Amino acid sequence: MSNTFATRATLNVNGQDYAFHSLPALGERFDLKHLPWSMKILLENLLRHEDGVSVLPAHIEAVAKWNPKALPDTEIAFMPGRVILQDFTGVPCVVDLAAMRDAVVKLGGRPEQINPQIPSELVIDHSVQVDAFARPDALEINGRIEFERNAERYGFLRWGQKAFADFKVVPPNTGIVHQVNLEYLARVVMTRRIDGELWAFPDTLFGTDSHTTMVNGIGVLGWGVGGIEAEAAMLGQPSSMLIPQVVGFQLTGRLPEGATATDLVLTVTQMLRQHGVVGKFVEFYGDGLQHLPLADRATIGNMSPEYGATCAIFPIDAESLNYLRLSGRSEAQIALVEAYAKAQGLWHAPDSPHAQYSSMLALDMATVRPSLAGPKRPQDRVLLPEMPDNSRAAIAVLTSARDKRSEEVADFIAEGGGAAVGNEQHGKGQADIAIDGKHMRIKDGAVVIAAITSCTNTSNPAVMVAAGLLARNAAARGLTRKPWVKTSLAPGSRVVTDYLQKAGLLDELEKIGFYTVGYGCTTCIGNSGPLPVEVSAGIAAGDLCVASVLSGNRNFEGRIHAEVKMNYLASPPLVVAYALVGSTTVDLTSEPLGNDRDGNPVYLKDVWPASAEIHSTIAATIGPDMFKSNYADVFKGDARWNGIASPDGQLYAWSGDSTYIKNPPYFDGMTMAVGSIDDIAGARVLGYFGDSITTDHISPAGSIKKDSPAGRYLMARGVAPQDFNSYGSRRGNDDVMVRGTFANIRIKNRFFGGEEGGNTLYFGAQPPEKLAIFDAAMKYKADGTPLLVIAGKEYGTGSSRDWAAKGTLLLGVKAVIAESFERIHRSNLVGMGVLPLQFKDGQTATSLGLSGTETYAVSGLADGSTKTATVTATRIDGTRIVFEVDVLLLTPKEVEYARHGGLLQYVLRQLAARPASV
Template identity: 80%
Template sequence: MRDSFATRSRLEVGGKAYTYASLPRLGERFDLARLPYSMKILLENLLRHEDGVTVLPEHIEAVAGWDPHREPDTEIAFMPARVVLQDFTGVPCVVDLAAMRDAVVRLGGRPEQINPLIPSELVIDHSIQVDVFGKPDALDLNGRIEFERNRERYAFLRWGQKAFNNFKVVPPNTGIVHQVNLENLARVVFTQEKDGELWAYPDTVFGTDSHTTMVNGLGVLGWGVGGIEAEAAMLGQPSSMLIPQVVGFELTGRLPEGATATDLVLTVTQMLRKLGVVGKFVEFFGEGLKHLPLADRATIGNMAPEYGATCGIFPIDAESLNYLRLSGRSEEHIALVEAYARAQGLWHDENTPRAEYSQTLHLDLGDVRPSLAGPRRPQDRVLLQDVKANFRENLAPFAAARDKRSPAVADFIAEGGSAAVGNEAVRKGTAIATIDGQQVELRDGAVVIAAITSCTNTSNPAVMVGAGLLARNAAARGLTRKPWVKTSLAPGSLVVTDYLRKAGLLEALEQIGFYLVGYGCTTCIGNSGPLPPEVSAAIAAGDLVVTSVLSGNRNFEGRIHPEVKMNYLASPPLVVAYAIAGTTDIDLTSEPLGTDREGKPVYLRDIWPSSKEIGDVIAATIGPELFKKNYADVFKGDSRWNTIASPDGELYAWDESSTYIKNPPYFEGMSMEVGGIPDIHGARVLGLFGDSITTDHISPAGTIKKDSPAGRYLQSRGVQPADFNSYGSRRGNDDVMVRGTFANIRIKNLFFGGEEGGNTLYFGANPPEKMPIYDAAMKYKADGTPLVVIAGKEYGTGSSRDWAAKGTKLLGVRAVIAESFERIHRSNLVGMGVLPLQFMDGQNARSLGLDGTEVYDITGLEDGASRTATVTARRADGSTVSFQTHVLLLTPKEVEYFRHGGLLHYVLRQLAARK
């Protein structure tokens, strides 16, 4: 490390001496008191990594003299202290690292050159599905099914755990990655021996899941990245970024009675989406922080991807220390966190001067009201009292479409079920089903999934205890779930089960139907499992528009369940309430949930627990002993995990027969020669899309349809539909994933108006032929025709999944032209060598008269030197449309990555050159 500003200092804590890069010393030359907390973290990172090559004194000066109102234009390098991964994104990361070992050997290097240089911890949490529910043995049965389905993937991860240094795996059924990170893995202040000195520095993290930002609630700066960027960081490559703008979000007051952290975060999400914070940091401050428990802060940090920010961070303060103590961290480490934060000017209390921000928002916590979000986006907040009207408004287009097609509705009855069908019933949106011997009527709006799921809320004791108390109160009045509701309880850690059981609330939740189904993301990631056949039969028979209510962070189209068209995010207590009501076509503020044993109506207000009740239960049940017990052997795993056989060796022995793990084609034929960034000529449009195309639309994580390209491929390899598993679980096999790209059942290619499904027009035929996007892409590839995708605003919102970029690349797409991009997906596209181009302000496909039938030339790239490009679209009649676009290669380093063919190619050549 160079030390141009003489900031190297010593800190004594508990008899130990720590070396650190002192911000106060730099503050003797710059006014650092005005900097936001997050900017100070970036500044320390630069001081500690100054090397005269990647980090120069002028980079440090640029951050120290940060202008909050300046548009980002200065590139800096950021190196996280560690990386966290989950298995859906972690498996392809390890696949890539294994492939890079093969490739580096071919280029003359050594296998051990491909090895994580910083701590990298993977939590298996995305593979558990809700196959079994509503039974005491659901947890065990779902776990058994999970291991049967995923044994091959888990064996591969066990190989990686042995083959790579600095790589640990938290086995299945331990918890959700972000909750495990918050409760155990996060250090807040990191320590490391380097050149004979014990260094202390801020804990910073990259995660291969967009909700890595949950740990921002603890004062840890980190955010989600694609697997490509995470792999580069693991291999010691700093991340290139522009110095960001920072939005300050002031919180005052305290939450009113009846409002939850979920209501708060949905309010914050709506406010910040409206402001527009993509690519920006958001930092929370104000006197309201003293009334905001750490768990509530983590809930707000968790949903940073939903409001579009890079991070949503809180400073270190007394509440941070309280949480570290509660969660079982050592007193020695807590003392270091406090001493370091105070020494660095990172400590926050009532005397902390207000920082300068690029923009500022304000929220009085007292104004927060009970809310849900939906039915398709997490930023679309709906007051509880307005949910009924919201549902009916969104039902209208579905009902109109149903009226048009009602004569063709097939009578679909599964074994054991029955349904009354007819045009009249279809128009009304009703169907009769027999469930457990009881004949019931399902209507539009029926809640068929009610899931307490996702780290966003299951990490928060207040809402979990609140759900348990509401369930207890409801059960005491004789209420339970409606028979058509699939209920599930999937906490984010074992700690949650322990305190619910200790409080007697686990049994209360079971009485309503919420049995423990597993420890993982489950419904939030789309692993909701099948609906009961009788319910599926009724949905199909009545062509019903049914709903789900989940305590998750994502409700994008097609994500939760293919048969469920509307999905609402809600707090865990409201999830329980809607399971009892059985419908979203209800106003829970004025209509009864049901009737008690005496036939009297029971209203939500009658069973809603008070804040004092919730607080008393938390105080009596949650302590450090729960965390210490459950995290004592967090990497050990159970007998199922430890008996999985896995191969040995530095190089992975690829199995050609595997449909889960395959050596990807990215490095085939790769040499040490670096390419360029040529213009693109004669491209065809693979997809013409509208606004808010999510990474779920581009690369779905859920069900693989039997008649889809991926389904046909798996069947050709001898895999039966019952064993398809999910797209998410198959991310280690590019043959499956490329076929699943743009295969979401709800995606709308504007070639076909409002029609849903992953189809396109192949213009190599005359007339153009309609076919699945994958099939058309392969024909274009055989023709030698490059491809482009055209889209509207917010392209690539949602999960950080790198397969949304990898699949795009493997389909032959050279460029994506959109009105705007989400941060992570734009970065992933660059990392895979797909060019992101942005329409000029006020322009889009519609305003330019583009319909996707044109042939496209993209010129003026100047080998990446130009900030704009000219796009010329040639119509069939010979006329042309030319327009300018922004080239979103944002830093010189990104241009360099692109010339190499992508980020991993750049890193691989750098390592191979060292021999």
């Protein structure tokens, strides 16, 4: 590597020498005092990877001279120090790597050329589902079912662990990926021996989950990427990015009595989403940091996808060291972190001057009030007293057509005619059910799921202990969950179970129905499992609009449960409170949770624990030994894991009978010849969508319906409906996944007005034929017709699901035209060779008069050398609508990816072209 700016230096820590690139040495040439911490980390990354090809002196100088007010326009190459995966996104990553091994051999290379070049770790946390709940053996039952459902996937991952170098797997039943990352895997400062020298450098990472940013709370720079980009990084390919803007967020004061870290993060999320931080870094500073425990910082960092930021980083300071020591890291590692951070100007003290920022916000934490967010977006904060009105307003909208036949939603606006199909619902908003022989009535607004779930909150001892104390106080007054509420406790790691048990709070949570159901994401990602049959029957009979309350980070439509239309994010203690009261229409600030054994009303304020008790409980129960014992053999796994059969060999032995693992078609017929970015002609619109289409809407997720294209495919392969498992578990099989793309039950194709469901119109028939999106796409493919998707604002919001892009490609979509894109999904589309095109400011599909029924052409792409293209939409009568769009290939490297047909094809050709001896 080059050393143009002579920054190579040596740091001695406790007698050990470490080579490093000194930022103070570079500061002798450039004024770096104004740089945010995140920009300094990027700068060090460039110094360390300067090679005269991907990283040039001009790139280093551009970051050193960063102008906070300048719009991003300079490309740099960032190379993370490690990659972290979860199993839903990790399985397709390993599938792709296995397929690349086959492909590189066909191109004349060797299997070993496809191997992780940086530490890559996968945590299995997404597969466990809440089948059993509110019973002592729930954990055992759910664990057994998990292994039965996923044995083939787990066997494949065990093959990958053996076949690939520098690839480790954390087995099931350990914890949630981001909590395991925070508690154990995060290094803060990494070391690596290069050419015989031991180097020290900042811990940086890519994660195949958008909430990778949780680790930002400890000063680690990392963010979520799609699986395609992560695979490229694993193979040593730097990621092309524009030098970002950085938003400074000043925190002052401290949280008041009764407010939690969840309330704080929901406030921050709302503020930053309103401010506009998509594609930007966010950095927290201010006097308030000294009152903000590491777990609270991690909670805020975790939610950065919800406010749209690339990352949301906190500095390395004394609290970071306290947490490293608490979580059982070695004293040698802690000493290195402190010495390196101080040597590089990355250390924060209360009197440290803040950097210059592109824009700034401020929050006095003393003003934070108890809140929830919902009913369908995490940025829609609701103050606790306003919950009844919010819930009733949502119910009114969601049930507006229930007691009368809905009129036709909209006349089909194509010249060929046709009519939109409306939803016909006839319910009364209440239903009588019997559970365990007891009769009861449930109504609109009933809470049917109350889940303590998600890395966002289960990583935070303060809110978990608060939930336990509230449960204890409620149980002592004779309160318990309402019978129709499905309760679950899914700790983010086994450390949480240990400290709750030591504090005597695990038993208290169980008394009101919160038994441990598994160590994984569970309800937060939609693995909430089936509702009790009596409750499901009641919902159907009354056509009820019911709710979930969860301590999660996502509450998008259709995500949590197919039968639940309202989903609210809340702190763990509020989750417990709503389980007790059983309805979102009750005002917890003025109405009782229930009556005690003597018939006296019990209010939330009566059972809410004091902050002093929460903190004293934490101090008395949590220590380093808990972390050390739980992570001593973290990669080993239990008997079930080690008993799973897995093949050997450098090449995977694909089975044509598998419905879980399949060699994907991305490299079929691939040669060393590079393609071009060509104009599109004769295209039809597959999906015509509105605003806020999330990756939950696009990517296959949740349960597989028997009458869906994926369900029909599985049944044709001999899979019974009870063995369908989830889409997430079948991400390693493209035949299943492409059939589930755009199949979300809540997605609304504007061809049908307000009707929900994954259908479209096939214009190859007259009159146009209504079909499932997959079925229409296959007809278009047979016709040789290219496809487009048209959408509104924030297209691709949500999880970093690469299948939202992979499925789009495999359906035959050549380009997506939207008003705006969320960062990760736009990158994923480029990585799969799908063009992201953006309407010019002020223009929308509606303002241009587009109906989606036209025939489309995209011209002027000029092999990627232009930033603007022309779209021509031709109606049946021959009239045309012509408009310009921005071509969102943001860097020269992205243009190269598009020419190659995708990022993986680009990397594969690069590797195959290397000499055989390399």
